[in-house]
Amino acid sequence: MTSKLTYWGSIGLAVAFGAAAGPAYAAGTTAGTSITNTATVNYQVGGVAQGAQTASDTFTVDRKINLTVAEVGTVTTNVVPGQTNAVTTFQLTNNSNEVLDFALVASQITGGTASHGGTDTFDATNVRIYRDSTSGTVGSWDAADTLVTYVDELAADASATLFVVADIPTGLANSAVAGVTLRATAREGGTASTQGAAITETTGANTSGKDTVFADTAGVTGDTARDGSHSDNDDYTVQTATLAVTKTSRVISDPFNNTTNPKLIPGAVVEYCIAVANSGSAAATSVAITDPVPGQLTFNAGTILLNGTVTGSTCNADGTAGGSYAAPNVSGTIATIAAGATRTLVFRATVN
Amino acid sequence: MRKLLILLLATLAPAPALAANQVALDNSVFVERVTTDASGKQRVLLEEPKVVVPGDRLVFVLNYRNAGGEPADKFVITNPMPSAVRFAGAGDASPIVSVDGGKAWGALDTLSVIQPDGTRRPAQPADVTHIRWAFQKPIPAGGSGKVMFRGVVK
Numbered sequence: 001m002t003s004k005l006t007y008w009g010s011i012g013l014a015v016a017f018g019a020a021a022g023p024a025y026a027a028g029t030t031a032g033t034s035i036t037n038t039a040t041v042n043y044q045v046g047g048v049a050q051g052a053q054t055a056s057d058t059f060t061v062d063r064k065i066n067l068t069v070a071e072v073g074t075v076t077t078n079v080v081p082g083q084t085n086a087v088t089t090f091q092l093t094n095n096s097n098e099v100l101d102f103a104l105v106a107s108q109i110t111g112g113t114a115s116h117g118g119t120d121t122f123d124a125t126n127v128r129i130y131r132d133s134t135s136g137t138v139g140s141w142d143a144a145d146t147l148v149t150y151v152d153e154l155a156a157d158a159s160a161t162l163f164v165v166a167d168i169p170t171g172l173a174n175s176a177v178a179g180v181t182l183r184a185t186a187r188e189g190g191t192a193s194t195q196g197a198a199i200t201e202t203t204g205a206n207t208s209g210k211d212t213v214f215a216d217t218a219g220v221t222g223d224t225a226r227d228g229s230h231s232d233n234d235d236y237t238v239q240t241a242t243l244a245v246t247k248t249s250r251v252i253s254d255p256f257n258n259t260t261n262p263k264l265i266p267g268a269v270v271e272y273c274i275a276v277a278n279s280g281s282a283a284a285t286s287v288a289i290t291d292p293v294p295g296q297l298t299f300n301a302g303t304i305l306l307n308g309t310v311t312g313s314t315c316n317a318d319g320t321a322g323g324s325y326a327a328p329n330v331s332g333t334i335a336t337i338a339a340g341a342t343r344t345l346v347f348r349a350t351v352n
Numbered sequence: 353m354r355k356l357l358i359l360l361l362a363t364l365a366p367a368p369a370l371a372a373n374q375v376a377l378d379n380s381v382f383v384e385r386v387t388t389d390a391s392g393k394q395r396v397l398l399e400e401p402k403v404v405v406p407g408d409r410l411v412f413v414l415n416y417r418n419a420g421g422e423p424a425d426k427f428v429i430t431n432p433m434p435s436a437v438r439f440a441g442a443g444d445a446s447p448i449v450s451v452d453g454g455k456a457w458g459a460l461d462t463l464s465v466i467q468p469d470g471t472r473r474p475a476q477p478a479d480v481t482h483i484r485w486a487f488q489k490p491i492p493a494g495g496s497g498k499v500m501f502r503g504v505v506k
Contacts, residue, residue, distance in 0.1 A: 035434045050375070
């Protein structure tokens, strides 16, 4: 039931609104806003309406400094050794009730467990920070993005996508991990294209004006709560092929026993199997195999089989014809050995 | 806390018939801080609003007093919500409220809000624009009291 009370309507309502306040953001009322509460009394004496009485109270909304730095995607960035411009993505959000600048520092984790598992074992090089531009591909690092050391004039409740871009050294083992930390520290806003001054929390006696309160949570190790900064970790994980080569041989036939229990006598045919196993996390491509044929053997032309398989540790001596022979070397290139797979090069030779 | 205005009726109203009737109204606001001591007990402290940030809980207290010599009848206190404060209840006093800028009044659970698509939904505390206490009995000469409500800084 909605009751419209005509009696109250007859009273001259002195409606006094509070001072104009900023728009209500999730980050909250803009710092420095005055909030005025005004109450009005209407009454009668002896049946005669009396003039309204009002009373007000005003206070100032202080500045709450709060920010979050969060890694985007919650997955590691897979890299290969020697890769340049490997990208990790973070999002910085200004949860403060004021426009602020944010100083940025990207640093390396030394040792310890990286955020997506594994132990930090190497440092990336040439670590830079880029801010995602609204031109180019939004959300991906590209040429339109800007190399930055701070985020300029980030509005209350606004977010900035930041890319930490680094180069990966060569010669790293599969699954090696490099952790990186992005830390943002609130700085005074208000002047575009200039990083503002450092912000300190108002300590001691409070003032009736605009005070500053740090309200951020703790970030990564070493970044405490309520220090005006926040941080998060991300990491690079090396995904590379790890190849191991094994070579086996068996006697196929001899001139007297033929293929029944052949013996390794002159004239016997020997089959060699070179198996390349990839225990890494990435496929190996263009795997070139070269094997010199011992001087006591004569290569049997046309017997090279490439890209064959093994079952357990047994060479299946399958595959497709290919490869080449240039005395004394048998050579062949396998196009791709997938992660976890084993492929073979098989050839035959005759004992001199 | 700054008391900006305590306007006495005598300074406002020239009519002689009113001169003897003065109603004083005092408006205070406090920040409600909840602290937990070592034994886990929660203590609520009311502090002056010096450090106020979005999300803080506020308690507004209105003290009234009939300083005149005659009973004040049809005594109504109206308090528009500051636009940066969200209403969060008024305790036991159960004032009537408005959610449309002071046009319609009633208990909060009797009011509704028109949504952009034209349908109505029940009013929520955050919709409150005005609060009003209407006293059934006259405030006797010299009588005083207080009403309060809570809000949250947006």
